[in-house]
Amino acid sequence: MTVTIGNHVVGGGRPAYVIAEIGLNHNGDVELAKRLIDVAADAGADAVKFQKRTPEIATPEHMRDVPRDTPWGTMTYFEYRQRVEFDRDQYIEISDHALLRGLEWFASPWDVPSVEFLEDLGAVAHKVASASLTDRELLEALRDTGKPVILSTGMSTIEQIDAAIDVLGTDRLVLMHATSTYPMEPEEANLRMIPALRDRYPGVPVGYSGHERGLQISLAAVALGAVAVERHITLDRTMWGSDHAASLEPTGLTHLVRDIRVIEAALGDGVKRVYPGELAPMAKLRRVPA
Numbered sequence: 001m002t003v004t005i006g007n008h009v010v011g012g013g014r015p016a017y018v019i020a021e022i023g024l025n026h027n028g029d030v031e032l033a034k035r036l037i038d039v040a041a042d043a044g045a046d047a048v049k050f051q052k053r054t055p056e057i058a059t060p061e062h063m064r065d066v067p068r069d070t071p072w073g074t075m076t077y078f079e080y081r082q083r084v085e086f087d088r089d090q091y092i093e094i095s096d097h098a099l100l101r102g103l104e105w106f107a108s109p110w111d112v113p114s115v116e117f118l119e120d121l122g123a124v125a126h127k128v129a130s131a132s133l134t135d136r137e138l139l140e141a142l143r144d145t146g147k148p149v150i151l152s153t154g155m156s157t158i159e160q161i162d163a164a165i166d167v168l169g170t171d172r173l174v175l176m177h178a179t180s181t182y183p184m185e186p187e188e189a190n191l192r193m194i195p196a197l198r199d200r201y202p203g204v205p206v207g208y209s210g211h212e213r214g215l216q217i218s219l220a221a222v223a224l225g226a227v228a229v230e231r232h233i234t235l236d237r238t239m240w241g242s243d244h245a246a247s248l249e250p251t252g253l254t255h256l257v258r259d260i261r262v263i264e265a266a267l268g269d270g271v272k273r274v275y276p277g278e279l280a281p282m283a284k285l286r287r288v289p290a
């Protein structure tokens with residue numbers, strides 16, 4: 001089964017859909033967001049992704065008043081959450097820039113008003129962050145949009161994934177294997193979950209959302225058939241903010257896309273053939289002709 005996101009068909013043996021997750025790595029700065037969109041476009045990614053919250057709803061109660069040192073001074077966690085959200089005009093500016101650079105854009109809404117906000121802006125799809133997989137109200141709102149939904153499965157049991165899929169249905173669904181540690185260690189990657197999810201939910205395209213350092217694990221995910229790869233991106237891993245350290249810098253993203261395409265070319269079709277380039281070595285090396 002395939003899922004169409006904007007101009008891309010995901011699954012069905014198509015090239016892996018590469019999502020550059022800007023998330024909150026724009027640190028609330030539209031110009032920084034636009035530079036990250038440029039990085040994604042220059043690297044050959046297919047889409048950029050953001051995170052959209054209504055801080056009044058999405059900030060857990062016990063976290064609200066926790067003080068946080070930020071580049072803008074010490075503030076509460078709630079104030080920080082407000083500081084890094086883009087408003088409608090800012091979203092129009094960044095989504096226009098993404099479209100101008102030939103990229104699809106969407107976001108993970110973390111609450112129901114954020115779904116409405118993104119729908120109003122014409123997002124081509126929606127993502128469910130692993131943390132939201134058990135939020136039935138959010139899942140129902142996303143299902144009701146009729147848009148493709150990309151569901152991340154980190155920090156979740158298989159029963160919780162079953163329950164989320166019961167709500168979302170399997171039409172227009174892309175599942176993402178994920179482990180929600182930052183940065184993720186190789187021992188926690190459990191990439192064999194990619195074929196395991198494919199077996200459990202026949203016909204549902206399965207991709208990979210990664211938070212590891214480096215490229216190897218994402219590339220192995222593609223070799224195991226991941227139909228989409230999502231990685232956080234940043235201009236500089238040492239920047240202030242919780243996700244920068246587990247993100248790819250511009251060169252890393254460029255190499256990721258380059259290497260994914262090499263692996264896809266190398267995977268072939270599983271039909272045994274003798275390549276024309278093998279004929280000369282055969283003539284030279286094979287002692288017993290057929």
Ligand SMILES: C=C(OP(=O)(O)O)C(=O)O
Pocket residue numbers: 023050051108127128129130131152153154176178180209
């Ligand atoms: C946190 C997110 O996703 P994941 O669980 O795939 O890391 C997100 O999309 O906002």
